[in-house]
Amino acid sequence: MxxxxxxxxxxxxxxxxxxxxxxxxxxxxxxxxxxxxxxxxxxxxxxxxxxxxxxxxxxxxxxxxxxxxxxxxxxxxxxxxxxxxxxxxxxxxxxxxxxxxxxxxxxxxxxxxxxxxxxxxxxxxxxxxxxxxxxxxxxxHMSDHVDIGKQVSVDEHTVANEDGDGKTVALVDCGAKGSITSSLVERDAVVHRLPYDASEDDIEAIDPDLLFISNGPGDPENFEQAGEIVEEYVGDVPLAGICLGQQVVANALGGRTTKMEFGHRGVNQPVRDLRTDRVVMTTQNHGYTVADPGDELEITQVNVNDDTPEGLENDELGIITRQYHPEANPGPNDSLDFFDDVLALAEE
Known part of the structure; x- marks a missing residue:
């Protein structure tokens, strides 16, 4: 029929x-x-x-x-x-x-x-x-959805695990998956989930131990406010990002992003760590990628299939980002230690 x-x-x-x-x-x-x-x-x-x-x-x-x-x-x-x-x-x-x-x-x-x-x-x-x-x-075209963040972000500041004893995380919600918050809360973090266009005053009021830029849809260049937050706090507060978050961080620090032909979407994407040569299977969902990380960020992980950057870091500035989804819902749990690593940054 x-x-x-x-x-x-x-x-x-x-x-x-x-x-x-x-x-x-x-x-x-x-x-x-x-x-x-x-x-x-x-x-x-x-x-x-x-x-x-x-x-x-x-x-x-x-x-x-x-x-x-x-x-x-x-x-x-x-x-x-x-x-x-x-x-x-x-x-x-x-x-x-x-x-x-x-x-x-x-x-x-x-x-x-x-x-x-x-x-x-x-x-x-x-x-x-x-x-x-x-x-x-x-x-x-996806790049023409200039305010797509408004469709997927929280409308107002919310707090998860308010009575937790762990680190305070400011999560800029550009379309965050719920399991990102859950992964942080499981490690006793207090997670302040903020709208995608959060201001510097919003961040100041939280006084976070860690600034976290979430995943989200569309072109990272359309998330200008999140990029400005990164520029303001880099070097003062440890930074983490997942998926779109990695792209936003790269753009804010002098890098460049580009649209992919058909993107990476699935639960079987192999990623190689350049420091350890270990390969892990990852969950991914993105149509844009970092074409040039700039001078501030080191590429630490790459996609085995096409060599696109999967991890960016700067030890001195306290930055760790991942293009894939370490929270892995759905998918393999090979990279859950990412959340331990970023919270360790906040500890340092």
């Missing part, structure tokens, strides 16, 4: 089955993760994107809220070879269009060969090809 249409750049139309009705647009990307679909679908880094699963069956162990990384489904739409009823009903309850019964491998291959593309989706009994094309024509 065809009652859904996916339109991608070049005005190619792919017929599909509607599992959650509606229209949507966004940059179409793929993840190679074969488990952890609940975490992926609630990851704020997927905002303004259409998420395609390369694994053919999504939903084979149900939907459990305790696995969520945020309060909402984050992609604008979802594409899969097959979605179970549990996932389809969840997406419909969230108002997120979803389609299946198409060749997702073909879409993944096209994204791999052509890069992430604009996409429009129309799903439901009244959907037409023209509806999908209309969405495609209205779709913007």
């Amino acid at each position: 065809t009652d859904a249409y996916v339109a991608i750049e070049g005005e190619r139309i792919i017929e599909a089955r509607a599992r959650s009705p509606g229209t949507a647009r966004g940059e179409i990307v793929f993840t190679t993760a074969y488990t952890g679909y609940e975490e992926s679908l609630t990851d704020p880094s997927y905002a303004e994107q259409v998420l395609t699963f390369s694994y053919p069956l999504i939903g084979n162990y149900g939907v459990r809220e305790e696995r969520f990384e945020s309060d909402n489904v984050q992609p604008n739409a979802v594409v899969s070879r097959e979605l179970t009823d549990d996932v389809a009903e969840w997406l419909e309850s969230e108002g997120v269009p979803a389609v299946d019964h198409l060749d997702s491998r073909d879409i993944v291959t096209e994204i791999r060969d052509e890069g992430a593309m604009k996409c429009g989706i129309a799903a439901g009994p009244d959907a037409t090809e023209e509806d999908a094309l209309a969405e495609l024509h209205e779709c913007k």
Whole structure:
């Protein structure tokens, strides 16, 4: 049954089955993760994107809220070879269009060969090809979403583990996954979660032992305020960053970031530590990368597949950043010691 249409750049139309009705647009990307679909679908880094699963069956162990990384489904739409009823009903309850019964491998291959593309989706009994094309024509490039941080950040300052005895962390929330906070709280840190556009006064009021820039969606150059915070406190307060956070730190300290062809999204990305030559498997979700770290930051880890920077450090300034997700939800736990390392910075 065809009652859904996916339109991608070049005005190619792919017929599909509607599992959650509606229209949507966004940059179409793929993840190679074969488990952890609940975490992926609630990851704020997927905002303004259409998420395609390369694994053919999504939903084979149900939907459990305790696995969520945020309060909402984050992609604008979802594409899969097959979605179970549990996932389809969840997406419909969230108002997120979803389609299946198409060749997702073909879409993944096209994204791999052509890069992430604009996409429009129309799903439901009244959907037409023209509806999908209309969405495609209205779709913007990720870099054009200049205030995307407002969509995914907290609205106001919140505190986790307020009575903890550990270090005080100022977490600038550019779209933070919930498990970043959990990983810090597990180590007894007091985590002050601040909006993406937090001011220097907000940081001063906390007097943190550690400044932490979170992951998030889109172009790091659109997170100017977070970069200004880094510039203000570098050398005075230890700095950590994950994913978009690494890119923001690099830009703020004279480096340069660039958009990747199709990014890294999955739970099986190999990373090599240049100091120890150890390789770990990591969870990743990003479409931008550090092209040049500048003079202040040393590349300490690289992606085995394409040599892009996965870790940046400056021992004298007290900076540790990672392009991947050490909290690893979903994914392998090879790099959880990152949180011990950054809290040790604060101890020093």
